[in-house]
Amino acid sequence: MLLPVLAVLICVASMLDAKPLAKKVVNSTNPFGPLTFSSDGTFQISIFEDLHFGENAWDQWGPQQDINSVKVINEILDAESPGLVVLNGDLITGENGFLENSTVYVDQIVGPLVDRGLTWASTYGNHDYDYNISGSTILARERQWYNSRTTQMVFGEDAGVSNYYLPVYDSDCTDESCAPELLLWFFDSKGGFRYQQEDDAGNRVGQPNWVDFTVVDWFLQTHAELVNKYNKLIPSLAFVHIPTFASYVLQEEGVDPNTETGINDDVPLAPQAQGWCADGRNDGSCDYGGQDTPFMQAISEVPGLMAVFSGHDHGNTWCYKWDRQLPNMTVAPQYDVNLCFGQHSGYGGYGNWERGARQILATQSKLENFEVDTWIRLESGNVVGSVSLNGTYGRDRYPKTNHTETYCPTCQY
Numbered sequence: 001m002l003l004p005v006l007a008v009l010i011c012v013a014s015m016l017d018a019k020p021l022a023k024k025v026v027n028s029t030n031p032f033g034p035l036t037f038s039s040d041g042t043f044q045i046s047i048f049e050d051l052h053f054g055e056n057a058w059d060q061w062g063p064q065q066d067i068n069s070v071k072v073i074n075e076i077l078d079a080e081s082p083g084l085v086v087l088n089g090d091l092i093t094g095e096n097g098f099l100e101n102s103t104v105y106v107d108q109i110v111g112p113l114v115d116r117g118l119t120w121a122s123t124y125g126n127h128d129y130d131y132n133i134s135g136s137t138i139l140a141r142e143r144q145w146y147n148s149r150t151t152q153m154v155f156g157e158d159a160g161v162s163n164y165y166l167p168v169y170d171s172d173c174t175d176e177s178c179a180p181e182l183l184l185w186f187f188d189s190k191g192g193f194r195y196q197q198e199d200d201a202g203n204r205v206g207q208p209n210w211v212d213f214t215v216v217d218w219f220l221q222t223h224a225e226l227v228n229k230y231n232k233l234i235p236s237l238a239f240v241h242i243p244t245f246a247s248y249v250l251q252e253e254g255v256d257p258n259t260e261t262g263i264n265d266d267v268p269l270a271p272q273a274q275g276w277c278a279d280g281r282n283d284g285s286c287d288y289g290g291q292d293t294p295f296m297q298a299i300s301e302v303p304g305l306m307a308v309f310s311g312h313d314h315g316n317t318w319c320y321k322w323d324r325q326l327p328n329m330t331v332a333p334q335y336d337v338n339l340c341f342g343q344h345s346g347y348g349g350y351g352n353w354e355r356g357a358r359q360i361l362a363t364q365s366k367l368e369n370f371e372v373d374t375w376i377r378l379e380s381g382n383v384v385g386s387v388s389l390n391g392t393y394g395r396d397r398y399p400k401t402n403h404t405e406t407y408c409p410t411c412q413y
């Protein structure tokens with residue numbers, strides 16, 4: 001009986017101070033409740049990745065790039081209406097940062113989201129980890145806003161920071177009492193360099209660039225607990241900055257521009273565990289150490305995981321259904337899982353592929369078949385690569401994505 005009373009009180013309060021109070025009031029300090037589908041049964045996600053804010057603060061072009069990246073975020077959010085924004089790694093180019101203010105760029109990135117009352121969830125990328133910046137310091141900065149849903153659920157030296165999940169509930173279920181309709185998993189693929197550490201020679205210390213096995217254990221255990229708790233297989237999506245070696249092998253198999261629509265310019269792509277040896281050395285003597293194998297095993301054996309979204313390789317924007325044992329790979333997928341890139345969103349970072357942001361539309365009726373729709377909204381306003389990640393994805397033919405580029409109009413490099 002408490003809940004209706006509270007609802008009435010909240011209504012009265014909102015009439016009194018005449019501010020449009022959100023329906024999902026959790027308590028008086030945090031206006032954002034759990035994520036929910038809209039009443040029309042949809043839930044949309046906008047992914048911004050590789051924003052690379054904070055390059056060369058001491059030059060004219062670095063700050064100008066960031067002004068243009070903020071414009072990209074605004075243009076895309078004017079055209080799309082997400083229920084959640086995902087910042088999928090490399091928010092900041094950390095190697096250019098000063099210890100005392102390396103995370104201030106978070107304020108610029110989230111400005112357009114805060115203005116619109118949107119909430120966001122981040123994963124951290126290799127450039128978010130350097131001598132003067134880390135996932136923990138970025139998270140602390142994000143915590144200035146209740147809009148941030150980024151959190152840390154796994155602790156330990158090599159676990160990274162942005163490992164967590166978020167449930168999305170039906171529109172009628174705002175008190176988290178029912179089973180989630182959708183689960184969103186966020187993973188930290190780390191990389192870059194360890195915060196404030198140097199070796200005996202005074203060099204920065206490299207950090208492993210794969211999802212840690214302790215995180216894989218947490219994922220498998222937590223997923224199993226959720227299935228058990230709700231006695232239901234809940235469809236899910238995952239986000240991680242660096243793609244896995246499975247994407248690398250799929251690319252070698254051939255990316256068809258009509259079935260895996262998108263740009264495929266970064267060949268070969270850079271996967272997790274690149275540049276490391278199997279024995280843990282990263283002295284430049286090995287191409288790939290295979291340490292992402294447990295994570296690949298996990299994403300391909302957890303039922304209901306529809307797709308994994310990555311960034312990192314700015315010149316790749318396709319989705320590929322991993323549905324078979326591939327040459328040279330020990331992991332054979334138990335369930336089909338789509339491995340997708342997004343779109344390079346920032347003016348920082350390499351490449352001039354037109355900036356944009358991948359959109360995901362989950363519709364409750366389609367989730368019954370574990371299907372979601374996705375497209376890329378470009379800075380020009382154009383939409384490319386609109387596909388349905390359904391049972392026939394990989395065989396359905398779609399229009400090829402044209403190669404378009406944009407240049408920083410005010411940078412004068």
Ligand SMILES: *[C@@H]1O[C@H](CO)[C@@H](O)[C@H](O)[C@H]1NC(C)=O
Binds near residue numbers: 029
């Ligand atoms: C209200 O929500 C905020 C943000 O989630 C939390 O930090 C705070 O402890 C909550 N307060 C109460 C009284 O529950």
Ligand SMILES: *[C@@H]1O[C@H](CO)[C@@H](O)[C@H](O)[C@H]1NC(C)=O
Binds near residue numbers: 096097098100
């Ligand atoms: C880290 O920040 C300090 C303090 O601003 C600066 O002097 C130093 O050059 C930075 N180091 C690196 C490796 O970026």
Ligand SMILES: *[C@@H]1O[C@H](CO)[C@@H](O)[C@H](O)[C@H]1NC(C)=O
Binds near residue numbers: 057098100101104
């Ligand atoms: C960060 O600090 C450096 C060195 O102290 C300064 O030159 C730079 O302007 C500051 N950057 C920002 C964005 O405040």
Ligand SMILES: *[C@@H]1O[C@H](CO)[C@@H](O)[C@H](O)[C@H]1NC(C)=O
Binds near residue numbers: 328
């Ligand atoms: C498999 O590995 C062999 C030997 O390293 C290599 O020559 C071949 O190109 C690889 N094939 C694929 C599809 O990766």
Ligand SMILES: *[C@@H]1O[C@H](CO)[C@@H](O)[C@H](O)[C@H]1NC(C)=O
Binds near residue numbers: 388390391392396
């Ligand atoms: C998947 O989506 C495509 C594009 O909308 C459609 O042509 C195809 O029939 C769908 N396949 C299934 C199994 O629904």
Ligand SMILES: *[C@@H]1O[C@H](CO)[C@@H](O)[C@H](O)[C@H]1NC(C)=O
Binds near residue numbers: 399400402
């Ligand atoms: C791609 O470019 C071709 C040739 O310029 C043009 O005919 C076609 O309409 C473009 N396709 C899209 C989807 O923009």
